[in-house]
Amino acid sequence: MTKAHLGIWTRIIVAIIGILIFQYSIITSFLCVSFIMMSASLRLIRASHPGTFFHSVIGLFTGLTLGIIIYASSVLVIALILNDSSSGNFAHYFDSNIKRGMTFALFALLLIAFNMILCAINLFVQFHTENDLMENQFENKAIFMTGGTSGLGKVAALHALANGAHLILMARNIEKGEQLQQAFASAYPKSTGKLTLIKGNLSDLQSTVDVCTAVQELNVELDQIILNAGIMNFERKLSQNGIEETLQVNLLAPLLLIEKLHPLLNIAGNSKIIITASALHQGSINFNDIEFNENYSAFKVYRQSKLGTILLSRLLTDRFKDFGIYTQHPGVVKTELGRDAGWFSKFIFSLMGSSPKKGARTLIYLMESNTKDLSAGGYYAKKLFTTTTKQSYDMAMAEGLMEVCKKYLAPYLNENTTEVKQG
Numbered sequence: 133m134t135k136a137h138l139g140i141w142t143r144i145i146v147a148i149i150g151i152l153i154f155q156y157s158i159i160t161s162f163l164c165v166s167f168i169m170m171s172a173s174l175r176l177i178r179a180s181h182p183g184t185f186f187h188s189v190i191g192l193f194t195g196l197t198l199g200i201i202i203y204a205s206s207v208l209v210i211a212l213i214l215n216d217s218s219s220g221n222f223a224h225y226f227d228s229n230i231k232r233g234m235t236f237a238l239f240a241l242l243l244i245a246f247n248m249i250l251c252a253i254n255l256f257v258q259f260h261t262e263n264d265l266m267e268n269q270f271e272n273k274a275i276f277m278t279g280g281t282s283g284l285g286k287v288a289a290l291h292a293l294a295n296g297a298h299l300i301l302m303a304r305n306i307e308k309g310e311q312l313q314q315a316f317a318s319a320y321p322k323s324t325g326k327l328t329l330i331k332g333n334l335s336d337l338q339s340t341v342d343v344c345t346a347v348q349e350l351n352v353e354l355d356q357i358i359l360n361a362g363i364m365n366f367e368r369k370l371s372q373n374g375i376e377e378t379l380q381v382n383l384l385a386p387l388l389l390i391e392k393l394h395p396l397l398n399i400a401g402n403s404k405i406i407i408t409a410s411a412l413h414q415g416s417i418n419f420n421d422i423e424f425n426e427n428y429s430a431f432k433v434y435r436q437s438k439l440g441t442i443l444l445s446r447l448l449t450d451r452f453k454d455f456g457i458y459t460q461h462p463g464v465v466k467t468e469l470g471r472d473a474g475w476f477s478k479f480i481f482s483l484m485g486s487s488p489k490k491g492a493r494t495l496i497y498l499m500e501s502n503t504k505d506l507s508a509g510g511y512y513a514k515k516l517f518t519t520t521t522k523q524s525y526d527m528a529m530a531e532g533l534m535e536v537c538k539k540y541l542a543p544y545l546n547e548n549t550t551e552v553k554q555g
């Protein structure tokens with residue numbers, strides 16, 4: 133491109149910007165206000181409860197409004213460019229386009245205003261519904277949970293207790309469980325919630341089986357099974373069964389819990405299994421070296437375990453028709469997850485991470501939702517049904533993984549054996 137060309141383009145761009153800003157500032161403001169209101173509308177939509185009638189109407193109007201805004205802007209921009217051409221032959225075209233553009237911009241503003249009113253009504257209805265639900269919505273509900281002693285799981289555990297649940301918590305550190313009991317008792321003295329602590333370690337498959345036996349002995353029908361416990365090891369560690377620990381804690385032990393505890397779920401009601409996965413689930417299953425004996429990487433191993441969680445939840449959804457299975461991603465949350473990471477990773481984590489309270493929102497949303505409003509086998513993030521990587525829909529991979537997991541778990545799925553499987 134020559135200097136002369138550059139000069140022309142620069143002049144055209146400056147002219148367009150100049151015209152937009154100074155000569156037609158009213159139109160520019162219209163468009164700016166439209167976009168600001170549009171983004172406010174979108175924020176409100178994200179905050180609203182998906183799946184409701186209002187939500188669909190709002191979505192429809194948002195699409196329509198966006199189309200009109202794009203149309204109005206292009207008509208206006210074309211009109212302004214034509215006006216800038218010196219011939220003056222386009223004056224008529226310009227005038228009519230400005231009028232048309234202005235009319236559409238006004239129409240867009242009206243639609244957005246209407247949309248925002250709908251959003252406000254939706255939020256108002258939701259707020260009141262949630263308030264109703266807050267009154268002991270988990271009363272007479274029994275919830276089995278792992279990972280409720282720290283991070284986002286602790287927030288969700290307290291929420292369930294505060295709302296009247298009988299929470300049966302598997303805790304590897306019973307003192308932390310007792311601290312949860314104290315926190316609950318002092319914050320919600322009037323709640324009818326009840327905490328039953330069962331000591332158990334997911335890093336030990338026999339201990340996991342013992343927890344299941346203890347739950348069976350409680351003689352309760354479960355309404356929910358929440359498998360939230362998880363780890364990310366920055367150095368390769370083995371479980372007490374000699375298996376790579378992330379694979380065991382994040383995938384094998386939760387599967388063992390599902391297999392042992394699902395018969396306790398109350399199939400007449402709104403029962404569900406919720407598993408905490410992660411947006412970090414890219415890649416594939418490393419079938420050739422599933423325990424990463426070679427090329428260990430905390431992220432690779434973690435991603436594999438979370439991909440496995442999503443794959444198995446989809447496979448199990450086909451098997452269990454009487455209750456829902458869902459996975460969820462809490463976002464990047466400031467918790468104890470990276471406890472053994474280096475200072476730099478910890479620093480980045482602390483910069484990016486949200487609070488455990490915010491991180492628990494999707495989990496609590498799934499706990500509170502009716503299975504009718506959720507998508508079976510669905511993965512949720514920011515309280516919304518969300519699609520995941522291509523590999524996570526590969527059912528052949530899911531079946532292959534299930535076979536591998538069942539081999540690891542065989543001695544524990546059979547009631548009479550306690551033989552330890554070496555990976």
Ligand SMILES: NC(=O)c1ccc[n+]([C@@H]2O[C@H](COP(=O)([O-])OP(=O)(O)OC[C@H]3O[C@@H](n4cnc5c(N)ncnc54)[C@H](OP(=O)(O)O)[C@@H]3O)[C@@H](O)[C@H]2O)c1
Binds near residue numbers: 336411465
């Ligand atoms: N934080 C994030 O940014 C993020 C992002 C995506 C997904 N996640 C997932 O969110 C879930 C919760 O993690 P978090 O971030 O809240 O971390 P966290 O603060 O470390 O909480 C993990 C929970 O799991 C329990 N746990 C760990 N190993 C266990 C074992 N061997 N046996 C029994 N319980 C065990 C912990 O018990 P103790 O209290 O005894 O340690 C704790 O209650 C995990 O599945 C994690 O992978 C987290």
